[in-house]
Amino acid sequence: MHISGSARRWMRAALSAAAVVTLAFAAAPSRAHGAPKTPPRVLKMAVGVCGVCHGVTGNSINPMFPRLAAQHADYLEHELKAFRAHTRADPYAVAYMWGIAGGLSNASIDALAKYFAAQAAGPGLPHAAAWVARGNAIYHDGIPAQGVPACAACHGPQGLGSAAFPRLAGQHAEYLLKQLQSFHSKMRKTPIMDGIASSLHRREMRAVADYLASLP
Numbered sequence: 345m346h347i348s349g350s351a352r353r354w355m356r357a358a359l360s361a362a363a364v365v366t367l368a369f370a371a372a373p374s375r376a377h378g379a380p381k382t383p384p385r386v387l388k389m390a391v392g393v394c395g396v397c398h399g400v401t402g403n404s405i406n407p408m409f410p411r412l413a414a415q416h417a418d419y420l421e422h423e424l425k426a427f428r429a430h431t432r433a434d435p436y437a438v439a440y441m442w443g444i445a446g447g448l449s450n451a452s453i454d455a456l457a458k459y460f461a462a463q464a465a466g467p468g469l470p471h472a473a474a475w476v477a478r479g480n481a482i483y484h485d486g487i488p489a490q491g492v493p494a495c496a497a498c499h500g501p502q503g504l505g506s507a508a509f510p511r512l513a514g515q516h517a518e519y520l521l522k523q524l525q526s527f528h529s530k531m532r533k534t535p536i537m538d539g540i541a542s543s544l545h546r547r548e549m550r551a552v553a554d555y556l557a558s559l560p
């Protein structure tokens with residue numbers, strides 16, 4: 345597995361602080377009932393590598409790193425393959441995830457996706473009420489005058505997603521905003537979201553991101 349310079353620098357700083365927590369969790373990772381057993385080699389990677397940035401149970405603290413807990417396994421797998429194939433290409437994806445995903449086999453990707461999908465989601469993160477209210481309206485009704493569809497139609501009424509659409513509830517607002525901008529600029533190329541994001545103004549992106557982050 346190749347890890348780029350910026351990823352390595354971050355990990356060096358974080359590892360010393362995280363080591364104690366990591367070891368404690370490695371012994372007993374929280375796992376939803378009936379979830380598949382993670383092979384030991386993959387568990388070690390999930391906790392000791394991915395966990396440094398994304399949190400051992402996928403509930404990252406730093407908004408630069410998306411939360412992976414309770415995300416759908418199919419989506420996680422799809423994104424790891426997109427990093428590996430270099431089709432998801434915003435600067436953070438390039439700096440942090442290309443090297444890491446480049447060395448992963450399909451079997452490891454599958455097991456890592458299942459590990460994080462099986463972790464319990466953390467609580468929502470509070471945001472200013474005015475932005476949350478505006479975001480709530482956009483999320484559920486869209487913005488018909490700008491041709492923006494209701495996000496809920498695909499991502500679900502509570503932002504929980506489905507096998508085909510990612511969960512957005514409880515994700516860091518800064519991360520969501522950055523992704524909407526990456527769709528807009530086509531650094532992250534997807535047929536559906538690029539069009540939707542290009543019809544949103546920055547303030548609308550921020551509102552909907554704040555709303556989603558505040559959901560449990």
Ligand code: HEC
Nearest residue numbers: 351354393394397408409410420423434436437440441456
């Ligand atoms: C050095 C820090 C770092 C490490 C280690 C790391 N990641 Fe990431 N990861 C990131 C960053 C930063 C992003 C956000 C990229 C972006 O903004 O597009 C990300 C994004 C992701 C995403 C996309 C999530 C989404 O909601 O679309 C997945 C999936 C992911 N990482 C899985 C993993 C797995 C699995 C591992 C371990 C094999 C791992 N990451 C290790 C920093 C890291």
Ligand code: HEC
Nearest residue numbers: 493494495497498508509510520523524534536537540552
């Ligand atoms: C027609 C279905 C559809 C609608 C409507 C839709 N999305 Fe999406 N969205 C998707 C799909 C599919 C993806 C996964 C893209 C990929 O393959 O990376 C996605 C991904 C995302 C992501 C990236 C999540 C992550 O973890 O990186 C965000 C953020 C997002 N959508 C926000 C929105 C918002 C906000 C709206 C409403 C303004 C919206 N979406 C409406 C289908 C949809």
